[in-house]
Amino acid sequence: MGYADLQSCIADLERHGRLRRIGIPVDPYLEAGMIQRRVYRAGGPALLFTNVTGSSFPLLGNLFGTLERTRFLFRDSLKTIETLVRLKINPFTALRDPLDSLGAGLKARHLLPKTVAPSSAPVLRCRTTLAQLPRLVSWPLDGGPFITLPQVYSESPLKPGVGKSNLGMYRVQLAGNRYEPDRQAGLHYQIHRGIGVHHAEAKARGERLKVNIFVGGAPAMTVAAVMPLPEGMPELSFAGLLAGQRIAMATLPGHLPVPAEADFCIVGSIEPTATLPEGPFGDHLGYYSLEHPFPFVEVEAVYHRPDAVWPFTTVGRPPQEDTSFGAFIHELTGDLIPTVLPGVKAVHAVDAAGVHPLLLAIGSERYTPYDGVTRPMELLTQANAILGQGQLSLAKYLLIVAEDDNPALDIHQVDEFLQHLLARVDWRRDLHFQTATTIDTLDYSGQGLNSGSKVVMAAAGPVRRSLATALPAHLPLPEGCGAPRLALPGVLVVQTGAAQQGRGEQDPHIERFCAFWQECPLPEGLPLVVLVDDSEFTARTLDNLLWVTFTRSNPAVDIYGVGAATTGRHWGCSGALVIDARRKPFHAPPLEEEAQLARRIDDLAAASGPLAGLW
Known part of the structure; x- marks a missing residue:
């Protein structure tokens, strides 16, 4: 059985030697994040900081820091999810393996959250304020403290209830800029996010949108908040499936439901059109996302359980902890790609390039099998389908090749994929631009916020050229x-x-x-x-x-x-x-650590230091 709460998860990790307690004083301003990033790079354990400067709440970092540990967290439910994915791909699997399929079907009851009384919900037993929450700041130019693993819950104003709910990981700024202390928190959600649909519905009705922001609770809730789920499947349902048990929800009169076992819950609402400056924030492309107007939450109450722990991560130039999220999500959902995008064999959002800037795909060429494949045809149809699919639509560069040209090509071997394409591409024919469209909110290379361009590079057919493996002795270079x-x-x-x-x-x-x-x-x-x-x-x-x-x-x-x-x-x-690919004057600055603090943190990990052996 999976974890119902974060406390049982921490205890289990500690029993198995997968978590280390840090008892020295650690400042949530820059220090905690700097330690977490180093431990992540070293493939180290989860970290429980028990002596947090300025806060009575412990910090939990690097929980999902390795793919192996993420698998360990959900070891009891992975087989069920894999079986359900196989059934989605081919229902006849149930005929070949009926016992497995029956077990998965029985466990599918975990998709339905269960309702519990507010009096039995640990998260509602204590009250606090925004100012008392850990003031986590990851990078020197961040505009204030942020919640870095939030679960933002909203429901459709037109069809209230879990069935049309959305649980998303949209960053939350707790203080700074022009937010009223202890009353307002910034809510940065990007384009193509489910909460935007709910916000638009509330605006059309002239109503405030109710939101709850959860922190902690069952680790399955955190993963569910970042899952690219099919339309119509609430994240709460997937969280129950991943947790191996129904998610217990409690409802306060006049408010949205709250996961009973969450560690924290911020209750509030969003004005239909009001915004305040949010940011800057060191983000996952490796640069700061700058200050821009975004919605904000008018906070009505902040609840927490008596033994609350504050989970956090830091993001920055990949790879970071969210890289493990991406790898885990691909393991769970990668086999579904052909069922959603006919003809497409595999898709890979390249983490090292910041995920959305570069998308690789392997497709098929079946339009004229009688004539031999000499140029991309069906690949172009598939490229359009990919760019019309959920968050894949944010891709800036989409590189797609034909499977038959090399059936053994591994889409995750990016260097081999690039060489395969470059050996076949015809630049006169195989470039296809969208010159004025939407791109990732965090990408500052374009014409403006959410605005830029895309290109599809499609290659199919025989090899056109041998790629140089060494520079010639006399390479022609222009002045400059x-x-x-x-x-x-x-x-x-x-x-x-x-x-x-x-x-x-x-x-x-x-x-x-x-x-x-x-x-x-x-x-x-x-x-x-x-x-x-x-x-x-x-x-x-x-x-x-x-x-x-x-x-x-x-x-x-x-x-x-x-x-x-x-x-x-x-x-x-x-x-x-x-x-x-030079930095332009209008680009956002890259992320850099404070050199003096970095030296001090590294000294703590020396042979005789309190962080010895962590990296």
Whole structure:
């Protein structure tokens, strides 16, 4: 049986040597997050900070810090979920394995939350205030303390009840900016989130939207809040399935229900149209998301259980703890992709590139099997379907290839995937842009907040070129370019001067570089050139290449080409594709730790220090 609450989870992890208590004083301002990030990188244990500066509540960090530990947390329910996924893919599985299928069907009753009296709900036994909650700040330029693992619950004003509810992980700023102390909290939800539908319904009715913000409780609740579930399946139902037991909910008169076993609950509501500045906040692309107007919660009450623990994480340039979330979610749902997107064999949101900036896909080419595959056809239909599917629609670069060209291609081996595509792509034909559309709220490479462009790169058919595995002795470089590096076979990284262009503008220097390479052609084996601020850093690792290239470029503006031409409004190039991946003046700043504090924290992990052995 899974965990009903966080306390039983902590005890179980401790019994199995998977959690370490930290008794030294730890400040939630920068220190706790800095320790958690280091322990995550080392593959270390969950952390329980029992002596938190300025707070009476312990902090729990790195709970989902490894994929292996995340599997351990849900070991009792994974088989049930896997069986139900198989049944979704092929109901005839039940005929081959009826006992397993029957067991899964019986456990499906956990999908239905159960109602308990408020008097029996631990979370409602104590009251506190926003000011008494842990003031967790992860990065030096953050605009205030944030809840980093919130579960924000709302219901449809048109059809109240769990059936049309939404539980999402939308960051919550507890103080700072212009929020009234102890009365208001910022609520940053991005585009394509379920709460937005509920907010729109409330606005149309001229009503405030009621929300509850849960922290802690069953670990299954935290995972459910980030799951990309099919429409019509409430996150509370999935949480019960993952927890291996029905989620107990208590309702206070006039308010939304509360998970009885949660550690904290903030009760409040959102005005239909009112906003306040929220942010900055160090986010998962590796940069700060800046201050912008977002809704806020008018807080009516803050509840907590007597033994409450405050779970937290820190986000930043991947990989971070949310990387384990993504890997776990893919394990649970990856096999469903072909049932949702016909013809699509696999999809991979690349964590090292910040997830939404880069999406890889393997599809099929079945349109003209009698004629042989020589160019992308069905892949383009599948690409459109992918970009119309949930949060996949936020992808900025979608690279898609045909399965039959290499059935053994592993979509998670990003370097091999890129080489497969570059060996086959025809830049004159295989680039397909959406030039003015929505992108990830956290991505500052575009034309504005939530606004940017997308490109599909589709490759199918025989190999067109052999990719260079070493730089030629005499590589032609235009004036202003230098320090060439071969980041991958076929991928040339070149350093050039700092970008000066404004938002939505192209750089005439790069047009001149392309003209130079048209006169002095690059080798055919170098089909992709990436222009950067620091070529040594970019080419040092694959993760660096992915992060720099795809987080710092806006396809419709920052893609150039040697021998570029537009035919019937279709843009392409006969020579190398050139991506301007330099930092632009309007980009958000990257995340950097305070050097002095980092040295002090690292000293605590020395051989004789209180954090010895953690990293």
